[in-house]
Amino acid sequence: MLLIDITIVLVALPSMSESLGSSLSQLQWVADGYALAVAAALLGVGMLADLYGRRRVYVAGLVVFALASVACALSPGMGWLIAARLVQGVGAAAMFTTTLSLISTLYSGSRLGTAFGVWAAVAAGASALGPIMGGLLTEALDWRWIFYVNVPVTALALAMTFRYIPRSAPGRGAGRRPDVPGIVLFALAAGGFVYALTTSHAHGWSSAGTLVPLAVGLAAFVGFLAVQRRGTHPLLDLSLFRRPAFAAAMLTIAVGEGAVYGILPYTSIWLQSVQHLAPIGAGLVVLPHALAAALVAILSGRWMPKPSPRLGAVLGLLLAGIGVGAEGFLGPDSGWPALVGGLVLSGVGMGLVFQVAAALALDSVPVERAGMASGIYSTVEQLGYAFGVAVFGTLGVTVMTNSLDGTVADPAGAAQTLSGGGAGTLLSAAPAGQRAAFDHTLHAVFAGGHNTLALTAGALAVAGAACVFWLTRRPESPGKEVAGPPAEPAGAVPAAE
Template structure:
């Protein structure tokens, strides 16, 4: 257990926090029925968690460098478990969203330390193998979340998707104390945290996602969208100014001068946003339109999970040959083709129409998870591992959060156009349909007209899902082209791999 014990402890936390991003997807209709909700509230249940993770990651990444990575990881586990209990006990949507935000903060403390712990605990061939195992866990967690959510929701209740975190957290804590050595702060730990940077970044990220999430209900030209968007832009500009001038910035902007590092950020952001950003709407289509049970909707995603996990493990065995440059470009390209293949649904299409695309996008994301982490951590000095891990994880979660928000707006807009002239209130019907309310719309129609109206709803949701999938596919392919251009020089990836943390020789000395 000297080699596998620490990795198992880290991967347990990774699996749990990433599962909680997607485990709620198949439970959204049950939550809406139990607590009552709008599409925006459902989006915030999925998006609020990812947004909280992204907003807190840079801060806790720096904190981990200063105070010790094991200490921050343990604190994150405890906060995550307590917030999970609060989620399970939620009496209403407001409580649930607030608890999900706190849960995201705990997840951030776990997430930002996982990659930096691996990069400092392992080196050489074992580092590649460790990244491969971690990438397999990350890929399978995101994709297996809907299956686990379906099982728990159908067999017990949606609240158990949160209760199950408690025993897993206890096991992760026990393994962490047993197998991960106590870490000590760096000498620079006396420096003060970048509080202005933390606040400004949280305001910018939150403002952007809030504006995108509510734009479909307020309209792009309304004050409810433009005001938070303007505040977010102002906060982001101020954040960049603070980072350039501060003596100890939260985000070292010079890291982005390294082509390999920038390519890693682009790879994971586009992959997460394109592939996983449309999954909430796929889940709603499967359950509210196709009438699958939660476990059935989860099982439809199983080919993606299996493909992503297998490819991540296998790619970890032959990295860095072929190069991480090739893996990043190929991963995004396959993910784009796969998710784009999901964009050809018709009114009579069933779940089998998605399986091929889901499997191919899983192959692509298995590569993306493996090579993006390798590029990110391998292109920075060891003393920047915590910050680099925080940036990587931040960009990953922001990619997902922006994907969910943007695709939600696109779904409502497309469905509104499809329903125009067919229903009295196309905008309102599109809001209800995209939020999982197909059954509600159908019961409001006289019995004799339900068959025709059901066909209209199937066609409208198919149009919306097709727009999402084709847009996501084009985005991923464009991302592949950009990554190819960024890493076209052999030096850009060669330096990345040569700069991989190597102060350990495959043994497990300290967590710093």
């Protein structure tokens, strides 16, 4: 539910604009404000989960998410909608950061591997289901229903939580104060970075609108690291990154998210703007990727209950890199079938990446650090995606600008329009007698830009696989990694909270 809400909104943005009246920047905040709040709150709620109980924080996140979803659906204007999306993101962060740690305390052995596989399958499928569900609900009902639909799902999740998830006792640090300076500084750092990355398309990398929040984020991050080094009970235990398996898990999910899903928005734009597919059709083209990722995640979870970073992470990134690179051979006359093979192969790789990285992140830390590890993992995943989208977006615009130079009067402006899904706008502005030739040019320019993105992303994933291989070149000494807690069967008698 919380991952689908990242992409489900994208399809409904035109309907929101027509209903409420909005500027482009307001529409961007509807989409980006949610991701911004999620990234900024993840580590903080991870610490709260370790201090006060993971189930308690998870339930609180569900309630906040549901109430904010209702507020989004009832929005009378864009300001209300943006504010509600920010609150919704905080609730999503509380849900996101606790799911992995809850799973790690409920299962062990092969059942733990299967559970992580199912979790990874759901995560992989969300990217494809979002546009499909958004298109169906918006076309059949109204854009407000993309938020109303969260209410019955939340009610079901709450009922299942109280029935099947035992109460989690507070961690060893219960009673001590949360690291408020760390929470605030990290929220500023993550918020500054994500804001700069997500708005770099509109402002440009050298503009004050990008550099100022980037500088704020960097300064807050430096302050955050200083506070964590001096703190007795830090929000982020920096020693975790000295564990090769944990570091490998963070590198794996960051590179996988950035490389594979960083170019997916531009693949979707190519399908809808150049190939003229409806949002539902574009979602169906990407569906084989999600299905392959889901199937592999579940199967690998059963076969590798305690995954090896060399076997799972390296192979996953390698296959994902080859798959996304295979999407980089489009021509002016290529259609959507040219993408399917690469999408399936990258889905196989990401199925391994999701399952292995999540399991490694939780399995390589002490149980009292499970909430923190889950928060770090989720934060790195969100930032990897945001950074990938921003960097590949800039690269795509640069390539398209060079390709359009000499063809149109304003190649930079035309490239921005084309990369943002405005191929039809550019075509309608061309003289009637030149539209056929110009349409072919736009096909070639977008295909060339997409090819550059796909091949670069493929090289990045392969390089990431090599780094993980080097990072895990020595097996960890016995006792360095702290095993997860004993299994507690579903339906067990709840411990005191």
